[in-house]
Amino acid sequence: MPQPTVEALIDDLDSDDAAIRVAARDALQQRGAVTVDCLLMALAQHASARASSMYTVTLKLLGRTAFGAVVEALAASAQSDAESEVARRLGHVVRGFGTDCLADYVGVLRHESPTVRAAVAAGLGGCGSAALPYAEQLLPLLADADRQVRDSTTLALSRLGADVAPMLSHVRRGGPGGLRRGALTVLADLVDPRELDPADQAAIRRLINVKQLDDNPQPLTACFLAWIAVRTGDQAGLLDLLGLSDPEPATFVLGATAADSDSHDFQDGPPYPQYARVFVTPELDGWTLVVGRWSSPIDEERSDDVARVCQELSARYGAAQAYFFGAQNDGSAWLVAEHGVIIRRGASDDEGAAGDPEWEIGEPLPFEQQERARLIAEGGDVEFEWEFALLEMAPKLAGALSINPLGVGAATSARGRGVLALTPYGAVHGVPPGALPI
Numbered sequence: 001m002p003q004p005t006v007e008a009l010i011d012d013l014d015s016d017d018a019a020i021r022v023a024a025r026d027a028l029q030q031r032g033a034v035t036v037d038c039l040l041m042a043l044a045q046h047a048s049a050r051a052s053s054m055y056t057v058t059l060k061l062l063g064r065t066a067f068g069a070v071v072e073a074l075a076a077s078a079q080s081d082a083e084s085e086v087a088r089r090l091g092h093v094v095r096g097f098g099t100d101c102l103a104d105y106v107g108v109l110r111h112e113s114p115t116v117r118a119a120v121a122a123g124l125g126g127c128g129s130a131a132l133p134y135a136e137q138l139l140p141l142l143a144d145a146d147r148q149v150r151d152s153t154t155l156a157l158s159r160l161g162a163d164v165a166p167m168l169s170h171v172r173r174g175g176p177g178g179l180r181r182g183a184l185t186v187l188a189d190l191v192d193p194r195e196l197d198p199a200d201q202a203a204i205r206r207l208i209n210v211k212q213l214d215d216n217p218q219p220l221t222a223c224f225l226a227w228i229a230v231r232t233g234d235q236a237g238l239l240d241l242l243g244l245s246d247p248e249p250a251t252f253v254l255g256a257t258a259a260d261s262d263s264h265d266f267q268d269g270p271p272y273p274q275y276a277r278v279f280v281t282p283e284l285d286g287w288t289l290v291v292g293r294w295s296s297p298i299d300e301e302r303s304d305d306v307a308r309v310c311q312e313l314s315a316r317y318g319a320a321q322a323y324f325f326g327a328q329n330d331g332s333a334w335l336v337a338e339h340g341v342i343i344r345r346g347a348s349d350d351e352g353a354a355g356d357p358e359w360e361i362g363e364p365l366p367f368e369q370q371e372r373a374r375l376i377a378e379g380g381d382v383e384f385e386w387e388f389a390l391l392e393m394a395p396k397l398a399g400a401l402s403i404n405p406l407g408v409g410a411a412t413s414a415r416g417r418g419v420l421a422l423t424p425y426g427a428v429h430g431v432p433p434g435a436l437p438i
Helices: 006-012 017-043 048-060 066-079 084-094 099-107 114-126 128-143 148-161 162-174 176-188 198-212 235-242 251-265 301-318 364-377 382-391 391-402 424-429
Strands: 225-231 245-249 277-280 288-292 318-326 331-338 341-349 418-424
Touching: 006 017, 017 048, 017 066, 017 084, 048 066, 048 084, 066 084, 066 099, 066 114, 084 099, 084 114, 084 391, 099 114, 099 128, 114 148, 128 162, 128 176, 148 176, 148 198, 148 225, 176 198, 225 251, 225 301, 235 277, 235 288, 235 301, 235 418, 245 424, 251 277, 251 288, 251 418, 277 301, 301 318, 301 331, 301 341, 318 391, 331 382, 364 382, 364 391, 382 391, 418 424
Parallel strands: none
Antiparallel strands: 225 288, 225 318, 245 418, 277 288, 277 418, 318 331, 331 341
């Protein structure tokens, strides 16, 4: 019985039968080099998503046999349309060839196509520790003329891990000058910022100071957003009363990213990484926000202390509030203090500290009552709708009583500059490593 042709096997890659697709993939892999051009032609013809996926898988399995042809096909497709689906899939193939193609990757690091250079750098990064002997050859791409290549190289070196830190520190001290900025970005992604050379810390600080000159208010978002709002512009007084230390200048983008990144740092043991630092905003419409999971009024680890500091802050400044808002229906919590007294603490569910029946304090605030009254007036299943209204209560209540961080923007008046400060947790345990956008 004659063997099926390469073209027939490629047709089988789009079969409704998974077993037929797998058999065709394996048969094409066994045929080797003769299949490569046909697979590339099929991929260029805008096939179905299923067929295209099988083409890319098969090309990756062909490894070094297909490497050169795939690279040149990527260069050609990117030259006509770097955003096309064909270029995207070819880039995926190049990035996924793996450790068998380490030498091949290095051979095309200087390819004339920036799309190829970016994909090759990402491919090396994906090889992990196996690519460490080639890390030095990635360095020149940190100063590539193309932004995509620079970003891909930064990520690739970060993925190689702390073993590349000495090499990057050498670049920071001895050059070449064009690589210093990229080397600093990678170093910041690998080590605690406080462990950076003092000269590097100063360089970051200078850059942020320049950025702050035209740093306009921007929405403060996070998957797990927590903040304390205080009716004052006395940033220094807040830092002192809250025991926050080592304030460093921070743009809105930097502050929001730090808060979001840290709140995802769920490690075994005490949640110190989540609580290590906060973004203290400039005065915004008469209020200063302390943004970060450390400010959450509902976390079991922090609930009592947040209640205490809000009482103290409100005694000094008249009003202080603490909120938590989970952007993916993870709940809301709110605490409102005035003149040294907590008048309200509530939450949307019985998670965390709110599971204690004595945790809730005070009667529903007028805004809460108005929201429930609105649902009653609209009719329908009030209790069902009220559960969802509570999930989104924190930012709405903040907007009514103080300032909603999700609504900060061009219309928000700002005075002063933001800082990223260490909490008592951060002062003792350090902060999570990771480069943050400035």
